[in-house]
Amino acid sequence: MKIIVPVKRVIDYNVKPRVKSDGTGVDLANVKMSMNPFDEIAVEEAIRLKEAGKAEEIIAVSVGPAKAQETLRTALAMGADRAILVETDAEVEPLAVAKILKAIVAEENPGLVILGKQAIDDDSNQTGQMLAALLGRPQGTFASKVEIDGDSVAVTREVDGGLETVRLAMPAIVTTDLRLNEPRYASLPNIMKAKKKPLDSKTPADFGVDIAPRLKTLKVSEPPVRQAGIKVPDVDALVAKLKEMGVA
Amino acid sequence: MKTLVWVEHDNASLKDATLATVTAAARLGEVHLLVAGSGCRAVAEAAAQIAGVGKVHLADNAAYEHGLAENVAPLIADLMADHDAFVAPATTTGKNVAPRVAALLDVMQVSDILSVEGEKTFTRPIYAGNAIATVESTDAKLVITVRGTAFEKAAATGGSAAIEDVAGPGDAGLSSFVGAELAKSERPELTSAKIVVSGGRALKDAATFEEYIMPLADKLGAGVGASRAAVDAGYVPNDYQVGQTGKIVAPEVYIAVGISGAIQHLAGMKDSKTIIAINKDEDAPIFQVADIGLVADLFNAVPELTGKL
Ligand SMILES: Cc1cc2nc3c(=O)[nH]c(=O)nc-3n(C[C@H](O)[C@H](O)[C@H](O)COP(=O)(O)OP(=O)(O)OC[C@H]3O[C@@H](n4cnc5c(N)ncnc54)[C@H](O)[C@@H]3O)c2cc1C
Ligand SMILES: Nc1ncnc2c1ncn2[C@@H]1O[C@H](COP(=O)(O)O)[C@@H](O)[C@H]1O
Numbered sequence: 001m002k003i004i005v006p007v008k009r010v011i012d013y014n015v016k017p018r019v020k021s022d023g024t025g026v027d028l029a030n031v032k033m034s035m036n037p038f039d040e041i042a043v044e045e046a047i048r049l050k051e052a053g054k055a056e057e058i059i060a061v062s063v064g065p066a067k068a069q070e071t072l073r074t075a076l077a078m079g080a081d082r083a084i085l086v087e088t089d090a091e092v093e094p095l096a097v098a099k100i101l102k103a104i105v106a107e108e109n110p111g112l113v114i115l116g117k118q119a120i121d122d123d124s125n126q127t128g129q130m131l132a133a134l135l136g137r138p139q140g141t142f143a144s145k146v147e148i149d150g151d152s153v154a155v156t157r158e159v160d161g162g163l164e165t166v167r168l169a170m171p172a173i174v175t176t177d178l179r180l181n182e183p184r185y186a187s188l189p190n191i192m193k194a195k196k197k198p199l200d201s202k203t204p205a206d207f208g209v210d211i212a213p214r215l216k217t218l219k220v221s222e223p224p225v226r227q228a229g230i231k232v233p234d235v236d237a238l239v240a241k242l243k244e245m246g247v248a
Numbered sequence: 249m250k251t252l253v254w255v256e257h258d259n260a261s262l263k264d265a266t267l268a269t270v271t272a273a274a275r276l277g278e279v280h281l282l283v284a285g286s287g288c289r290a291v292a293e294a295a296a297q298i299a300g301v302g303k304v305h306l307a308d309n310a311a312y313e314h315g316l317a318e319n320v321a322p323l324i325a326d327l328m329a330d331h332d333a334f335v336a337p338a339t340t341t342g343k344n345v346a347p348r349v350a351a352l353l354d355v356m357q358v359s360d361i362l363s364v365e366g367e368k369t370f371t372r373p374i375y376a377g378n379a380i381a382t383v384e385s386t387d388a389k390l391v392i393t394v395r396g397t398a399f400e401k402a403a404a405t406g407g408s409a410a411i412e413d414v415a416g417p418g419d420a421g422l423s424s425f426v427g428a429e430l431a432k433s434e435r436p437e438l439t440s441a442k443i444v445v446s447g448g449r450a451l452k453d454a455a456t457f458e459e460y461i462m463p464l465a466d467k468l469g470a471g472v473g474a475s476r477a478a479v480d481a482g483y484v485p486n487d488y489q490v491g492q493t494g495k496i497v498a499p500e501v502y503i504a505v506g507i508s509g510a511i512q513h514l515a516g517m518k519d520s521k522t523i524i525a526i527n528k529d530e531d532a533p534i535f536q537v538a539d540i541g542l543v544a545d546l547f548n549a550v551p552e553l554t555g556k557l
Contacts, residue, residue, distance in 0.1 A: 016511055017375040026379050038493075094347070095356045118493060123374055124359050129317065129347035138318050138422035141344050144486065154426060158486045159340040160439075160495070165426040166316065178476060178493060179486060214356035218369065219382040226518060229539035231530075235552045238524070238542050245522065247443065247468065247501055248557045 001111035002057045003046040005080065006101055007039040009064050009071040010121040019222045026121075026220065035071045038116025040078075040183040041176040045146060046114055047079040048181065054148045055111070057081045061104055063097050065089050069199065076194035077186030083199045088211065094122075096204070096211040098130035103207035105135060110171060112153065117142050117175040128175035138168035142177040249277030249367065252305070252327055254336035254345065257283065257291040259313060264440050265337035267401035270298055272394040273335040274402070275364035278302050281409070282327065284320050284416070286313035292411050299406035306411050311419035315341055318423045321348035323416035328353055333390035338496075342393045350391035357391040358383060362398040376492040376515040396439060397498035397519055431487050433472075438488070441471030443501045446490055446517070449477035450506025450527075450546060457483040460546065461505060464554045473497065473517075475507045491516035506546045509534025526550065 011017055012032040020027050035043075049055045060075035062068040063086040072083035086100050105113060118125040132139035140146070140155025144163065147154045148170075156165045158177045186194070204211045232238045242248035251273040256263040266281075273279045279300055283292040284307040292306040305327060311319045324345070328334055334349055336342035338360045350357040361370040368385040370392070438444060445465040451457040457478065465472045473495070474488040490497055492515035502520035507513060509525070509532055517523070518537055525538035528545045535541045542549060 011375065013512070017378040019379045026375055093356050095351065095354075098351060120492070121375055123376065123492070124357070125343050126347035126350070126357050126359060129344065130351035132317075133321060133348040133351035136422075139344070139348065141317075142340060157340075159428075160487060161430040162428065162485060162487050163430075164314075164428040166314075166423050167426050168423045169421075177486075179480060214385065214387050215358065216384045216386060217381055218384055220374070220379050221382070223373070223377055223380050226523075226537045228536050229523075229541065231535070231541040231543060235542070235544070235549055235556060238540065238553060239556045241540050242501075242557070245501070 001055045002059060002108055003049060003055045004059050004061060004101070004105065004108060004110040004113045005039065005042045005046050005075065006061045006097070006113070006115050006127070007043065007071050007075050008036045008062060008116070008119045009033050009068040010036045010119055013037055013120055019220055023219045023221055025217070033067070035074050036116050036119050038118060038176050041178070041180050042114040042116055043075045043078050043080060044181045044183040045176060049148065050079070059084065059108060059110070061086065061101065063088065063092050063100055072199055073194050074186065076197045077191040078184060079190070082197055084202060085199060086202045086204060088204055090211055091213065092204070092211050093213055093215065094124045094126035095130055095214065096209060097127050098134055099209045100204055100207050101131050102134045103209065112170065112172060112174060114174045114176065117177055128173050132173040135173070137171055137173055139173045139175070140166055140168050141175045143174050144177050144179045146174055146180070249332040250330065251276050251279055251333040251335050252324070252331040253279055253281050254334070254342060255281050255283045255291065255295050256337055256339055256341055257285060257288060259285045259288045260290065262291050262294045264401065265339050265396050266295070267298065267404060268396040268399040269335055269337045269394045270300065270402040271399040272361065272364060273333070274300050276333055276367070280305060280331065282307065282324065284312040284315065284323060286310050296409040296411055297405045297407050299403035301407045301409040304409050304411045305414045307414045307416045309416060309418055312416070314425035315345065316423050316425060317345045317348045318420040319418070320345055321352055322420065324349045325352040326416065327414065328389060333392060335392045335394060338393040338395050346391055346393050353389055353391065355387040355389050355391050356385065357393065358385060359393050360395045361392055362395055376511050377518065378511065395496060397496055431485055435465060436469065436471040438471040438473055439495055439497055441499055443468045443470035443503070444473050444497055444499045445470045445503045445505065446473035446475065446507060447478055447483065447505050448475040448507030449481065451478060451483055454483045460550045464550055467554055467557045475513050504534050505550060507534055508532050509537065
């Protein structure tokens with residue numbers, strides 16, 4: 001069985017994003033970029049399934065600029081077998097990413113596609129569900145446990161009320177939540193080896209997918225800033241404040 | 249514009265998240281509701297009473313009992329032939345179902361809206377709420393999820409909408425429900441509580457979290473939340489997590505205990521009316537957003553506070 005893992009290059013989660021003064025977006029010049037954290041979890045899960053003998057090949061896919069190669073090399077260094085870069089400098093929306101992934105799935109026939117639940121830049125939380133719809137396949141979103149059993153997969157999902165388990169006929173789409181696993185770091189020898197692993201380059205046009213955006217961004221602005229308030233010296237002063245507010 | 253609003257429920261009662269979603273939908277036009285479930289007529293009857301609702305579509309079928317996206321998305325897509333916008337709360341249910349509907353309709357979803365600015369224009373948070381984008385949809389139909397804390401709740405009573413049964417395509421045969429472990433708590437629900445007390449990594453372990461956070465929460469009648477670090481370390485279950493990728497809360501008072509204030513945590517609580525932070529590190533970033541800060545060791549300060557309330 002093959003597993004496809006879509007990985008997105010995003011601003012590093014440790015960096016505080018700054019809105020550009022002209023209101024066109026967020027300043028990404030000279031900002032540290034990394035693999036979307038949920039996608040690291042997806043890569044890790046695929047590797048664990050391979051190590052457990054449930055999968056033979058892991059293919060990492062990224063839609064993005066030439067620099068997204070670095071993200072794919074990270075996936076390869078972690079343990080993916082090969083990579084596909086669908087290169088474009090345009091910002092590609094989840095619906096178009098899902099269409100590209102659908103075309104790649106048609107070529108590769110994976111048993112699972114494991115995506116992150118959400119990209120921490122657009123915070124859309126859509127691509128996996130859209131891909132599942134386009135393929136007419138089941139979806140196990142926000143996964144904290146994935147267990148393959150024959151031709152089905154049991155996915156435990158993090159939901160608002162707690163946890164829920166669903167059983168999906170394979171091929172299936174899974175999106176990862178934070179507690180699915182803890183991604184490994186790539187070792188230096190594996191980083192070296194990853195440089196020799198195959199990385200295919202394609203474009204959206206190769207798959208006949210129209211990536212023209214459906215949403216027009218009219219403006220990007222700073223959220224209202226909160227002013228830091230006061231510090232109270234001790235618990236008594238805090239209790240007094242709470243009483244003033246009518247809370248205690 | 250005719251909207252179709254996803255009613256969040258557990259087949260017995262309607263969830264609060266529905267009400268803020270109705271308010272957002274009403275800004276767009278006529279509000280129709282969809283109650284999809286099994287043995288859920290009581291929910292439809294409650295939904296029909298929400299103020300301002302024009303019609304309730306009731307799809308009562310065993311296939312819809314657990315809201316499996318594979319089964320409900322085609323039902324919604326069919327109903328969308330007669331509606332212009334599908335509007336769901338940005339809960340885990342809404343986030344699971346709505347994008348599947350959007351793709352079936354070949355529409356780009358607008359996620360987690362904060363406001364309705366025009367017929368097809370909305371604001372939404374990006375980059376963990378560190379930026380707010382104003383976006384305009386160019387699609388013929390809209391698919392939207394709504395941030396519950398950003399809209400007032402519609403009145404739960406006062407309406408008298410008609411209930412119309414709809415059949416829908418039923419079981420897609422792709423997925424089945426195995427089981428759920430749902431947290432049961434006597435405390436107010438996190439996303440609707442007026443006061444929230446949250447604990448972080450500093451709480452050490454599950455027993456310590458219980459010993460220090462719960463009595464304070466109980467004294468205040470508060471809901472209980474946590475940082476990701478506290479959830480990952482197993483102090484409390486996943487449904488306590490507040491943040492960019494957990495729950496979004498905006499209570500009257502949010503008390504952060506032993507939480508540093510990472511941007512991913514702030515994303516989930518910085519719209520709270522008053523933020524109180526207890527942290528022993530005076531440079532902790534949480535103090536940059538806190539209205540009232542107490543620099544102290546929580547293991548002394550929290551029991552003292554609980555005792556004095
Ligand atoms: C993709 C991604 C998504 C994420 N999503 C979320 C999310 O939704 N929600 C979330 O919360 N985090 C999220 N995080 C994690 C986030 O980056 C932080 O790691 C996390 O919020 C830290 O939790 P914490 O503040 O409890 O722990 P720490 O950062 O370790 O802070 C502990 C604090 O406790 C204080 N302290 C220690 N001992 C005491 C004491 N005795 N008395 C008083 N104070 C004390 C310390 O001074 C410190 O400030 C996410 C991260 C990633 C990468
Ligand atoms: N440009 C992209 N390239 C590869 N994978 C992507 C891309 N955009 C989104 N994804 C995948 O879809 C997931 C959800 O993203 P989103 O729907 O944008 O929040 C991510 O975690 C990735 O796994």
